[in-house]
Amino acid sequence: MRYLDSFKLATESEESGFVLSDIKLWMSCYSDNVYPFKVFPPKKLVRLDFEDVTFLCGSNGSGKSTLLNVIAQKLELMRSAPFNNTPYFSDYLGFCEFEARHGGIPKGSRIITSDEVFDFLLDIRSVNEKIENRREQLFDEYLAAKNTPFRMRTLEDYEEFKRHNEAKRSTMNAYTVRRLPEELYGKSNGESAFSYFTSVVKENALYLLDEPENSLSVKLQEKLLEFIADSARFYRCQFIISTHSPFLLSMKGAKIYDMDSLPVKECRWTEIGSVRESYDFFKSHSSDFD
Numbered sequence: 318m319r320y321l322d323s324f325k326l327a328t329e330s331e332e333s334g335f336v337l338s339d340i341k342l343w344m345s346c347y348s349d350n351v352y353p354f355k356v357f358p359p360k361k362l363v364r365l366d367f368e369d370v371t372f373l374c375g376s377n378g379s380g381k382s383t384l385l386n387v388i389a390q391k392l393e394l395m396r397s398a399p400f401n402n403t404p405y406f407s408d409y410l411g412f413c414e415f416e417a418r419h420g421g422i423p424k425g426s427r428i429i430t431s432d433e434v435f436d437f438l439l440d441i442r443s444v445n446e447k448i449e450n451r452r453e454q455l456f457d458e459y460l461a462a463k464n465t466p467f468r469m470r471t472l473e474d475y476e477e478f479k480r481h482n483e484a485k486r487s488t489m490n491a492y493t494v495r496r497l498p499e500e501l502y503g504k505s506n507g508e509s510a511f512s513y514f515t516s517v518v519k520e521n522a523l524y525l526l527d528e529p530e531n532s533l534s535v536k537l538q539e540k541l542l543e544f545i546a547d548s549a550r551f552y553r554c555q556f557i558i559s560t561h562s563p564f565l566l567s568m569k570g571a572k573i574y575d576m577d578s579l580p581v582k583e584c585r586w587t588e589i590g591s592v593r594e595s596y597d598f599f600k601s602h603s604s605d606f607d
Contacts, residue, residue, distance in 0.1 A: 318553035320422055320523045323366045324388055327412035329358040335408065351405045353387055356380050361580030368572040369549040373559040374589050375576030381559035384576075385428060385525045388557065391415060394525065395427035398436060426523035431531050434510050507532045515544060520552040530562035538564040563592045 327335075332354050357363075357380060365371075365384075373381045386400045391413045462484035467477065510532040518524055530538050542565050548554040560566060566573060566586040575584045586592060 318419075318521075318549065318555055319367065319369055320417055320419055320426070320555050321367050321388075321392070321557070322416040322418055323364060324391070324416075325364045325414040326357050326362060326384075326387070327354070327409060328363055331412045332358060335412070352401065352403045353383050353409050354405055356383050359579075360576070362576075365574060366572075367555070367557060368570070369554075370545060370556045370558070370568060370571040372566055372568075372571055372573045372586075373557070373576055374561065374566060374573060374591070376591070379576035381576055382430075382527050385430075385527050385557065385559055387413060388415075389428035389525050392422050392426070392523075394422070394523070395425070396430070396433070397427075398430050398432035400430070423522045425519060425521070427517075428525040428527070429514070429517060429529070430527040431529075434513055434529075434531065507534050507537050511537045511541060514541060518544075518548055518554065520548075520554065523555045523557075526556060526558040526560075528559055528561065530560055530565060535564060538562055541565065542568055561591060563589075563595060566592065 335354070336351075360380065362380075373384060375381050383401075387410065388394075389396060390406065391410050392415065462481045465481070467481040514526075514529060529541060533541060545556055545558075545565075546568055549556060558565065563586065566589065573584055573586055573589070574581055575589060577590060578584070587596075
């Protein structure tokens with residue numbers, strides 16, 4: 318499903334006109350503090366057209382994440398993590414335009430960045446560390462209750478009496494499990510990151526994903542590829558994704574923009590420099606696989 322048809326960035330002449338209209342910028346010779354101005358004119362990138370799944374690929378510093386953030390802010394998408402905002406960001410957005418269909422951009426559309434996923438993993442770790450500390454406390458509590466005689470004298474002692482009796486009848490593990498909140502995930506970082514995408518992505522929405530392959534093994538990248546393809550095909554989702562992953566870029570029917578080319582252009586995934594380098598590397602070591 319396609320909600321966002323196209324997006325237009327500021328042209329070189331529009332950027333120059335903005336600089337000339339601001340005496341401080343003009344006097345400072347268009348200094349580097351005007352991000353995201355100056356990022357895209359050197360790439361001769363003005364307009365992008367999108368499919369159900371569109372990839373932005375390129376080396377570090379190629380502008381992939383900046384482009385996603387510009388689109389997300391112009392479309393006023395939900396986000397959970399901060400981004401590299403500047404005093405000139407809103408000025409830049411004033412030159413941007415987009416074309417949408419099917420009644421516009423759906424509610425619930427959002428950008429999901431690597432920082433957001435990393436924060437989620439840290440939250441899981443923090444909660445699980447607290448659970449682990451509570452586990453140690455319950456071990457001590459079990460041993461004390463099991464080995465210390467207790468006699469109920471009033472009704473106020475009833476709960477304590479039950480606890481002592483349970484400790485005497487139960488194993489330490491059973492006693493602890495019944496009192497311990499469940500750990501959020503008994504999974505690796507990669508498995509937790511993958512589960513984050515599958516829990517956050519819902520039906521009927523536009524999603525901007527910034528390098529979602531981070532923390533994911535090859536197998537999990539393949540599972541993410543399948544999940545994205547199914548979400549676009551069956552659940553009316555649209556995706557714009559920045560990535561280095563050849564496994565994601567291999568998705569059939571996706572549009573790919575090479576952010577390293579000058580000008581930026583569409584390409585096949587097998588034409589991407591990093592993919593070709595990986596291919597040449599494995600090809601040169603093909604005898605090791607025999």
